[in-house]
Amino acid sequence: MLYSEYTGKAIRGLNAMFLLLGRSLINREIELPLFDENAGVEQYGLLKDLLLRLLAEITDPAVPFTSAPDRKEACPVCSYRYICGTQWVVK
Numbered sequence: 001m002l003y004s005e006y007t008g009k010a011i012r013g014l015n016a017m018f019l020l021l022g023r024s025l026i027n028r029e030i031e032l033p034l035f036d037e038n039a040g041v042e043q044y045g046l047l048k049d050l051l052l053r054l055l056a057e058i059t060d061p062a063v064p065f066t067s068a069p070d071r072k073e074a075c076p077v078c079s080y081r082y083i084c085g086t087q088w089v090v091k
């Protein structure tokens, strides 16, 4: 999104990937496509809207942020524990 805005290149001509940062081996297998090959522009629009909403929430000081009140219950089953650095929390 940022590259497209900065360069003026069309999104359809770009290729973005999810990176699985929790993997111990860094190779091509940590890269996953955002969409399948037949994805339409509406899927990109949904992703863009979601990202902008998340960024707005993260940067809004009126929206309070606290970690999970019960980490032992929430973190071990959460998909974000490697990003959060809470993989040490066990039930």
Ligand code: SF4
Pocket (backbone or CB within 6 Å): 067, 068, 071, 074, 075, 078, 079, 080, 081, 082, 084, 086
């Ligand atoms: S690992 Fe998940 S549940 Fe735990 S603090 Fe992070 S986001 Fe919240």
